[in-house]
Amino acid sequence: MNDRLPVIVFDVNETLSDMSVLGWSFEQLGAPAALADQWFARLLRDGFALAAAGDNADFAVLGRGNLHALFDRLDLSCPTAVAVETIMETLSGLGLHADVADGVKALHEAGHRLVTLSNGAATLAESMISAAGLRGYFDLVLSVAQAPAWKPAAAAYAYAASACAADPADLLLVAVHPWDVHGAARAGLRTAWLNRDGTSYPGHFIAPELTITRLTDLPRALVSR
Amino acid sequence: MNDRLPVIVFDVNETLSDMSVLGWSFEQLGAPAALADQWFARLLRDGFALAAAGDNADFAVLGRGNLHALFDRLDLSCPTAVAVETIMETLSGLGLHADVADGVKALHEAGHRLVTLSNGAATLAESMISAAGLRGYFDLVLSVAQAPAWKPAAAAYAYAASACAADPADLLLVAVHPWDVHGAARAGLRTAWLNRDGTSYPGHFIAPELTITRLTDLPRALVSR
Numbered sequence: 001m002n003d004r005l006p007v008i009v010f011d012v013n014e015t016l017s018d019m020s021v022l023g024w025s026f027e028q029l030g031a032p033a034a035l036a037d038q039w040f041a042r043l044l045r046d047g048f049a050l051a052a053a054g055d056n057a058d059f060a061v062l063g064r065g066n067l068h069a070l071f072d073r074l075d076l077s078c079p080t081a082v083a084v085e086t087i088m089e090t091l092s093g094l095g096l097h098a099d100v101a102d103g104v105k106a107l108h109e110a111g112h113r114l115v116t117l118s119n120g121a122a123t124l125a126e127s128m129i130s131a132a133g134l135r136g137y138f139d140l141v142l143s144v145a146q147a148p149a150w151k152p153a154a155a156a157y158a159y160a161a162s163a164c165a166a167d168p169a170d171l172l173l174v175a176v177h178p179w180d181v182h183g184a185a186r187a188g189l190r191t192a193w194l195n196r197d198g199t200s201y202p203g204h205f206i207a208p209e210l211t212i213t214r215l216t217d218l219p220r221a222l223v224s225r
Numbered sequence: 226m227n228d229r230l231p232v233i234v235f236d237v238n239e240t241l242s243d244m245s246v247l248g249w250s251f252e253q254l255g256a257p258a259a260l261a262d263q264w265f266a267r268l269l270r271d272g273f274a275l276a277a278a279g280d281n282a283d284f285a286v287l288g289r290g291n292l293h294a295l296f297d298r299l300d301l302s303c304p305t306a307v308a309v310e311t312i313m314e315t316l317s318g319l320g321l322h323a324d325v326a327d328g329v330k331a332l333h334e335a336g337h338r339l340v341t342l343s344n345g346a347a348t349l350a351e352s353m354i355s356a357a358g359l360r361g362y363f364d365l366v367l368s369v370a371q372a373p374a375w376k377p378a379a380a381a382y383a384y385a386a387s388a389c390a391a392d393p394a395d396l397l398l399v400a401v402h403p404w405d406v407h408g409a410a411r412a413g414l415r416t417a418w419l420n421r422d423g424t425s426y427p428g429h430f431i432a433p434e435l436t437i438t439r440l441t442d443l444p445r446a447l448v449s450r
Binding site: 061 | 257259262263266267269270271273274275276277278279280282283286287290291293294297374375377378379404407408411424425427428429430
């Protein structure tokens, strides 16, 4: 265990942003709401496949490509190209989960440096936290677009450590996705799993050091260690 | 272009096996048929994440883990553990697509060596092609369990080339999955995309050398090159 106050590295999609509105957007277009989850799983599947193959994909390109593939099979209320851009706009305008603002402020108050690290574009994260008035709490807003590979490849977390001028062991990743916790742990970071919906942690990924159900619980969880 | 008669490397899941029966199995358990696709996308997402992180996962472990995660949210007609094993049994007993037997025989007849390369267990592929009376047409039944990593990591295809005592350029991968075509092409193999359902090839993956809609068209497609 490392006693230094860790730099908190936030995942962005679903960890900070509330993606539940996407289901509603799919429905407005005449697609099943459940397709939103399937789209995001496929987007990640392709991004991870490309990372495993040695490539570093553009998140938005994979987003659009998979929307086209899913929408081409459906009879939507508008042309496919319009529907694709509608979803990409929804993705660009997502708000934060209800626990994020207070959690971010409490972690800042406790003296932690805060950064974000997304497989998506840094501009999306920038605009989302800026719109919520939280940009000033974050030292850096990072994207794997500047790294050699997507998370959960080790090189993505090493890039974040380097950008923070810190050892990987002085970083603590917070994410809702077990694959992100796994990759961070394997790259030598500390980890907290944000389990908002009370699911079980999959046994096939490295278990997190900490598990919290709300971001606002993280400062106390870190002190109790 | 390489003029030598290529060794044909078949992907297994969905390329040889007909997974459409899984939707029916999900329905029998009281789950939506569409969950079958979502399950398989999540299984691959986790396997590729682990490959990107430097791990080599067990296909069945990821299959069971993701079934548990999906079934825990639902009110099924039997206990979750029973439902999970029911789907895993369905997966173990899949039949071949209608075009596979004739395609395999025609490729053998044309003088090609035939092998399989699966992210799943070799035993599953063995029993499936044996049940169809086709085992004798295949030189090798390979799994990435014996390789350093899952497809589409380059090491998976290099393992197949080594097992065939052939150069990667003397292998031709046949797969329904664009991510597999991409990884194989990047690893120096020739590629054929088996596009049975008439979808578009995603622009974010390296395009295949050949596109066929039935396996029985592959011998002719190879001769026309």
